[in-house]
Amino acid sequence: MNYFRKELGEKIYRYRKSINMSTTELAHLSRTAQSTISKIENGNSSPTIETLIKICEALGVTLHDVLPESVFPDPKQxxxxxxxxxxxxxxxxxxxxxxxxxxxxTNILPVLKNITPLTKALHELNAEERELLRNFINSITNITVQDKPNKREG
Structure with missing residues (x-):
């Protein structure tokens, strides 16, 4: 078994297992035979590019995600x-x-759209302003239970 097929199969297996998908379900979603999925995951078969694309689509990953690291250029780049x-x-x-x-x-885009203006504003602060903000946040988050006013006391 060559290294490329072994690593490709292991990556597909890990992605499939991470979402609790069976080989039967992956085969159905990728319009492939279950035995083909099994052979690919075990490193005993090299899928066609079409089959690999279908598998990636079914898993919700890209070709880049499943291809062995040796396929890509120097990691320093x-x-x-x-x-x-x-x-x-x-x-x-x-x-x-x-x-x-x-x-x-989860669709977090609406949340991110609300956070974006805040992050931009924080990024525009100078070092002194950031330190003042950090100290302020620390001061209000370090209040102990005994420091908090009791609702019954008034």
Whole structure:
């Protein structure tokens, strides 16, 4: 079994398992035979590009996501934030990763549209203003229970 087929199959398997999809369901959604999916995942078969595209569409991923790393140019030429993000993900528990996946599959665009003006405004602050804001936020978030006024006291 060659390295390319093995890594391709492993990636498809991991994406399929991450969304709790069976090989039968993936076969149905990609209009492929279940035995073909099994052979691909086990590294015993190289799919045609058409089949691979259908599998990626069914999994909700791109070709870039499933192709082996050796297919891509030198990682130093890639976006430096990718490696940082991968490091963060590698340090997360399975439960935390599942939570991130659920956020990614939820339509958060309306929330992001509301946050965007705030992030732009924060970005425009100078260093002194950022420090003042940070201190203010810390001061209001560090209030202990005993510091909070009791509703019964008035």
């Amino acid at each position: 890639r976006n430096p934030y990718n490696a940082q993000l991968l490091n963060v993900l590698n340090q997360m528990s399975e439960c935390e990763i599942e939570l991130v996946q659920s956020f990614m599959t």
